[in-house]
Amino acid sequence: MFVLLNENFVDRTECLIDIEDRANQFGDGVYEVIRVYDGEFFLLHDHLRRLTYSLEEAKIDYDIRHHKLAEQLQKLMDMNEFKEGGIYLQISRGASPRSHPFPADTKPTLIAYPIPVSRPTESQEQGINAILHEDIRWLRCDIKSLNLLGNVMAKQTALDAGAKEAIFYRDYDHITEGSSTNVFIVKDGVVKTHPANHFILNGITRLYIFYLAEQLQIPIVEEVYSIEELKHADEVFISSTTSEVISVTNIDDVQIGNGKPGPIAQKFLDAFFKHKDVEQLSNTN
Structure with a gap:
């Protein structure tokens, strides 16, 4: 399975996250789960609009348009030949020595990957x-x-x-x-x-x-x-x-x-x- 890690697509076994990523230390990040039906995203733009809202409210500096996130998620789905389920994605404030205040120069960490979801x-x-x-x-x-x-x-x-x-x-x-x-x-x-x-x-x-x-x-x-x-x-x-x-x-x-x-x-x-x-x-x- 391929995972989107920041700007790169890597095998899940090669997806390494810093132990001091603030997602691990503080839960300092936001996420989305986007449904996929028949190889198509369901309400992708609404999920990304809400993701932008969460990022802004949490004061995490990540521009989804600049990073072409919609295109990257489509590529992730295509590379995994993924037709049914969901895409989980999270964006943390990034990795930094553990301290409560926002770190000054840390870049956010993005992870996205397919997850199995079946209709209940x-x-x-x-x-x-x-x-x-x-x-x-x-x-x-x-x-x-x-x-x-x-x-x-x-x-x-x-x-x-x-x-x-x-x-x-x-x-x-x-x-x-x-x-x-x-x-x-x-x-x-x-x-x-x-x-x-x-x-x-x-x-x-x-x-x-x-x-x-x-x-x-x-x-x-x-x-x-x-x-x-x-x-x-x-x-x-x-x-x-x-x-x-x-x-x-x-x-x-x-x-x-x-x-x-x-x-x-x-x-x-x-x-x-x-x-x-x-x-x-x-x-x-």
């Missing part, structure tokens, strides 16, 4: 269980940073409880998002999800759902909602690059709706590939 068809057909978990993460969840310990711990807690996802809440009654997903509820035909602010990551699939809602004429609003609203919703579903759209049928042993994937989530799932040729989403925030 069983979960989409049957729905999944979830648990509630206090949101212990930092307050800049809008930056897609490498600091994922809070997410990892919540996801493992869910798995240990026999669930597939942990749904975060703050201040006892403020639902934010999932450990690796965005969360939506449906009540009386209206879809509701958390506003795109610093409490959540503005997911690319989340934005795609807004686009699909417009095509399907399904009302969708961005509002903060409570645990009670979540548990008494007609439907709950999650979205992410790897999940696409998956219904949540049980939360902390409380059945959601009739305990089966709901009709609104199914409409989004049915439309998912009918509109996937859209090159760039206009409904971004």
Whole structure:
């Protein structure tokens, strides 16, 4: 397998990273996961726009246009003859002797490589269980940073409880998002999800759902909602690059709706590939 390391394509066995790279020492970097279907990137430009936002907010000096990152990722996919899955990429602040302040003259480190991703068809057909978990993460969840310990711990807690996802809440009654997903509820035909602010990551699939809602004429609003609203919703579903759209049928042993994937989530799932040729989403925030 070929890996893109900065400007070079190297065999995975030859991909060497400095032990003092700030990704290792501080989680000082940002990342993206970009889905590939049938040898084509899905919403590549939106992922790169969000990557630029994360870089700017984290004050990492890396210009994706200057480095022709889109072209490099295409070459990476071609060299690996990669047709189905995802491309993982991360950009750290670079390697420097360990010290908390930003190093003065360090160049960012880029790594990108293919990862296996398959469609979660069983979960989409049957729905999944979830648990509630206090949101212990930092307050800049809008930056897609490498600091994922809070997410990892919540996801493992869910798995240990026999669930597939942990749904975060703050201040006892403020639902934010999932450990690796965005969360939506449906009540009386209206879809509701958390506003795109610093409490959540503005997911690319989340934005795609807004686009699909417009095509399907399904009302969708961005509002903060409570645990009670979540548990008494007609439907709950999650979205992410790897999940696409998956219904949540049980939360902390409380059945959601009739305990089966709901009709609104199914409409989004049915439309998912009918509109996937859209090159760039206009409904971004």
